[in-house]
Amino acid sequence: MMRDSKLSGVLHILLHMAEAGRPVTSETLAGAMGTNPVVLRRLLAGLRERGFVRSEKGHGGGWTIACDLSAVTLRDVYEAVGEPTIFAMGNRSEAPGCLVEQAVNGALDDAFDEARTLLLDRFGRVTLAALSADFRERMASRKSRCGFDAGDAA
Amino acid sequence: MMRDSKLSGVLHILLHMAEAGRPVTSETLAGAMGTNPVVLRRLLAGLRERGFVRSEKGHGGGWTIACDLSAVTLRDVYEAVGEPTIFAMGNRSEAPGCLVEQAVNGALDDAFDEARTLLLDRFGRVTLAALSADFRERMASRKSRCGFDAGDAA
């Protein structure tokens, strides 16, 4: 299994919600990406706290986008899902008394910090609106829509 | 547990070996970093194949450095330990038919690719000799040596 797909998953969901234009239930969204409604609610909880999405109970309830897609970046979403660990590699011990370990960790940490900064900067420059536009371009050439019917966005 | 500490671990071991200047057994090296001799042999197997280290059996056997420390970079070592996965994040599915997923994965993959390239480039610019020099500098100021006696390198 891929290590952590929260960011990828939640972006997928957000674009689907954006296409729908009306409340979509956790069950429908979960079905669209082959997972469980509860997993989905967990994922979206962080986004709700930040006001990126809204959830409503009862008949006709579900999830809706509650933000300007051009004002939210991948970095915002990354933070909203709890800033999951970026790297699958790391040091053996965090507070090593061994000088060899210190030298090694220092070199590795420097490199990882640089890469992390680059990645987050790049995330910060991509808005949800840009992703959505990218999707619509793909739509223009092909037609499949992942088994998920966006509703009135025909 | 930290995700993958092969690179960190093997670098630690290499510097210790470099300090020793004579064969060191898996058991000694494993003791120095609080792990198991078998784990260590697994780690070093890839380095042996590439000729970075040599192993000898029998009395007085063990591991020795078999390369010029200034000619081997962190990137070489990274490759020698099997190029472990760099990122802890990834896409839900690798071959998505969903156009939304394609748009999302495309954006994320671009960012990850850039970060990976930066990281590996940086690894490629750090030699084992540089790490060793860093270690010796630290030695000059303090004195602890991680419970591992390098032998004649007193």
Added chain:
DNA sequence: CATCATGTAACATTTAACGTTGCATGATGC
């Protein structure tokens, strides 16, 4: 008030890294 949908805690499953055991092979020293 029946039904729908979310909120959430608790538990189960899965996967990859890591650890451990057991035994084979080869080298050294007597």
Added chain:
DNA sequence: GCATCATGCAACGTTAAATGTTACATGATG
């Protein structure tokens, strides 16, 4: 030659984090 040391390696056990699942409470709608 033989006891001992050390690696080589396969097979299995352990563990932690992500994800999936169940169960039940809460609130909204018709």
